[in-house]
Amino acid sequence: MNVATRIAPTAGQMALAATLAGGGTRRADAITHVDAAVYTDPARHAAEQRAIFASAPLVIAPSALLPEPGMAVPHDGFGKPLLVTRDKAGVAHVFLNVCQHRGTRLVEGSDVVCQSRLVCPYHAWSYTLDGRLTALPRPDAFPGLDKTDLGLKPLPTHEAGGLIWFSFDDAADFSHPEALGHDFDAFGLAGQYLFRRRTHDVAANWKLIMDAFLESYHVQRLHAATIGPFFKDGVSTGDKIGPHQRSAVGREVEQAAVEAEDWPTLRRAITYTYQMFPGTVLIVSPDYVNLMILMPQAHDRVLVEDFMLIPEAPASDKALAHWEKSWNLLDGGVFAAEDFRAAELGQQGLSSGAIDRITLGALETGIRHFHDEVDARL
Structure with a gap:
């Protein structure tokens, strides 16, 4: 950040x-x-x-909600189950809060969680905070499965000036949020x-x-x-x-x-x-x-x-x-x-x-x- x-x-x-x-x-x-x-x-x-x-483009949270790497928070306010994360490299992401196995909601509640892996409560498929599927129980039951095809569904995300933006539209233009970020840098919003x-x-x-x-x-x-x-x-x-x-x-x-x-x-x-x-x-x-x-x-x-x-x-x-x-x-x-x-x-x-x-x-x-x-x- x-x-x-x-x-x-x-x-x-x-x-x-x-x-x-x-x-x-x-x-x-x-x-x-x-x-x-x-x-x-x-x-x-x-x-x-x-x-x-x-x-x-929509603002979903201030950067300060996830101040450190390895944090995530569920978000339901925009009509779909969303998940805001900050991965181990400090990069912010917004995903659909849905396990790619059977469609189960991945993280419950509305509080910030601090952990390096997100584990589905149904069958324990686990994901890193950058959305990658890393492990699943009994992988022998899924012959030929490619984990790279089953990462969390990402939404376009942009962090600038202390705000995390996202959009439901893959073609969203984040140039204006970037311009606003210069104003927010003037009073140190990100810190x-x-x-x-x-x-x-x-x-x-x-x-x-x-x-x-x-x-x-x-x-x-x-x-x-x-x-x-x-x-x-x-x-x-x-x-x-x-x-x-x-x-x-x-x-x-x-x-x-x-x-x-x-x-x-x-x-x-x-x-x-x-x-x-x-x-x-x-x-x-x-x-x-x-x-x-x-x-x-x-x-x-x-x-x-x-x-x-x-x-x-x-x-x-x-x-x-x-x-x-x-x-x-x-x-x-x-x-x-x-x-x-x-x-x-x-x-x-x-x-x-x-x-x-x-x-x-x-x-x-x-x-x-x-x-x-x-x-x-x-």
Whole structure:
């Protein structure tokens, strides 16, 4: 695994910082609409699964979930039994979590396992973490069997900048994930420590979750009692990296912070958020990172796995208490009680038929770009 040592901001990060120091950006003629049916129609959900989630590169985990060689973790969130591994050479892989003998699920549960071999619980066929079938009981019962033909089924996998991506499509293009990786190297995402992870089951369309992280209009309102006071209302900007979006929201962004061209200085003044198409959000707070992976289950249900990444493992009780406080504020308070709850309330309202479209204003243009990208894939 490549652990980044670079701490200088990228040119793109600096450009957003300079815009914020100048007061942010806003479009004066940006009122647009999105049909309510894109959130409530089961047929639309099925079409998105076929056209987007079955073919696009998807983030499955941070590199920090498997920090050392010889680790693996089952993953069921995307509708098929998957297995993420890091082999003895440190290379990440995503396989179908299925034994090639009789189709038995190979690894159970959802926890990370540390072992050099994966052994099927049914007939004890065993595989290395790079997917090779290495042994089976009574090989004499399979005359002429070539073990090289019966390795685990691999899926295209790409690790860059501290994230592990995969796709169900063998022709998937990972060039944009690679470009994003340069930004993530700037703050050393690959070298972060995984402090906590939790999966939320949210009764809302997955796009309502993405919408919440594509605009800052709600921050002073929805988060008034939590993080709202830390930000300036309406001071934001953003750009695109392929189908993905990069946005920045300022606290006290002065020109001096921009001119410093130093990541720690910039990070204290600006919260960068990366909205990775189709359904991943990465938020860079002053001293930790939250990664949220969205896994749609139905038109009105989505699983959201939240990872909190910190610079290093807590070395004292005081440090542990500090990170626990941050985790409880963000995951349990801001995200679960505010953002995810707002998405559920939105799903309830849209499903009622009370309105046939939503209205987007000048501070919500990120949502417009996102829905345009979804529509283009369909």
